[in-house]
Amino acid sequence: MAEAAPRRHPTLDEVAEHAGVSRSVASRALNNAPHVSRAKREAVERAVRQLGYARNSTARALATRQTGAAALVISGEDPSIFADPFFARVIVGASAALDSADLHLMLCLAASDRGRKRVEELLRSRGADGVMLMALREDDPLTRMADEAQMPVVFGGRPVGSAPRWYVDVDNVGGAREATEHLVSLGRRRVAVICGRLDTEAGRARYRGYRDAMLGAGLDPFPPTEGDFTERSGAAAMAALLAEHPDVDGVFAANDNMAAGALRIVRETGRRVPADVAVVGFDDLAVAQVADPPLTTVHQPVEALGREMARMLVALVNGQDPTPLVLPTRLTVRASA
Template sequence: MEAPRHQPTLDEVALRAGVSRSAASRAVNGAPNVSRAKREAVARAVRDLGYVPHATARALATNHAGAVVLAVANDDPALFADPFYAQVIIGVAAELDAADLDLNLVLAAAGPGRQRLKQVLRARRADGVLVMAPRGADWLAGLSEVTDLPVVFGGRPLGAAPDWYVDADNRGGGRIAAEHLLALGRRRIAMIAGPSDLHAAVERARGVADALAVAGLSAERVAHGDFSPDSGAAAMASLLAAHPDLDGVVAASDNMAAGALRALRAAGRSVPDDVAVVGFDDLAVAQHTDPPLSTVHQPIQALGQEMAKMLLRLVDGERPSPLILPVRLVVRGSAPSAD
């Protein structure tokens, strides 16, 4: 009996054509926003392999808008100058460009930006939505419940469990930051936490508390900031006033850690001799503080890339699993390893 003939898959077409799976899907199904070179490469691969597209997939693909929205829970245009968001956007844009999809940025916390996003969703002028930094009960946190377009979150909404998200191991990062300070012999460790309505900030604080609890130490030395350098400086000053004997600090972002270093210097405290400091993110600023900042590295550009990849798979009819990206400690002068 003759063995059944192998049916070529879309992944094999994409591999042979040298394009992304999403670009191959769009080219096969006659969707817009596919370059001529990619369309011709896919057509050759289809002929060579004898690929036959699924009828349902063809019907879905021809309704594509050719664009993806990146919605951010903030209304300040200066946000896009923030190195964190700049790296996320670079990662997202690279994946969408490979798939011949446009990227539309929307500041959608409130006001005109929110209305624009609602209009895009109603008119289906996008194939899907990427959501960054939803806060607490922010309406963006429940976006997947009010649209049938695929929605992927960058970071999980606080108190919600979306089907699709990409996040960093924030709790693990907080834990390894505190463990590093403990390994240096620091026992009066404080935390400069981020906003209490942001999931990433809450998880980083929990990670620090986890490490201190295992060591039998108090996790009550906490002040909050908004991820800005000024808020980090203010939080550090507050902690020094309340706990003048503290000898270690974990800041929930590099920007806040940079502010903390400034406040420690103003208070006459030496870093790392008097107080060792560890940040979070591993932004460029971490290499240029005095001293350079020990920090938890999270793969920010990869976060954007994986968000876009997940959304493209959803657009193609797949159901990918949520993804947690690993983090690692980068040791520099603000909390150097013991000799």
């Protein structure tokens, strides 16, 4: 009865011997496969308990050619990109979906040459059953690696200038358009834009959405003022904007972090939000609610993004052929606009 902690891990052979059955039967019993009599099944279960057996996942992986793991690769020039709580939410969603498919999550921050090299090694050496790829920039070396990867690849957000076979994205254009239209509907006429990085598809798509809405309303779109999705860059962009166009009365920022930075600058220059300048963000992360005033923003289903990526990957691993997905966004109106 006592589950003695074994010095060395018992193998399936030892379990089989202890239970008085063959290795095949023991294996089948362990995997809940058919063709095992009730008696032997119970004998195996008993032996497992008594020996404290736990199957060696590596050996199993070698025999089945399945690692039981999926990788989430987040690209970027430096690791701080990952500090964006956006990714944490994606991971929560992905993790849940992988859990129910019994896959482990490997997280790869491909933010240095070394990191990218290790991702490549992982892909080539089949250290995972599939990959989810995020935050690719223009000419990202990971794009090539993905092409050559001998395993399923799902993109989170589309890479710049190419439509991969499998991806999950959010409706960036539609969200940005709706945000801008909201500002216009509030009577704002000099609506500026703080873009995200224009070497990412999300950055470009959100600018397109803004531009479409402005043109649609018969207004002049501002040229892009580019930030890098950080609070600091949003503040800098807002400062530059106000210096050149002191009469701006509305701003669409391509994410909440930058919107928060913009808010700070608007306040610091003595203007009121939303009375003097109305601000809309994008993401609807925690910062939007904490901001002062709380941020009107485009809600995107971040956890669902992660979940759907993982689901799509699981489908691929199981030999299915899922179709790409674009998740809807939704304007959430708070005090800032």
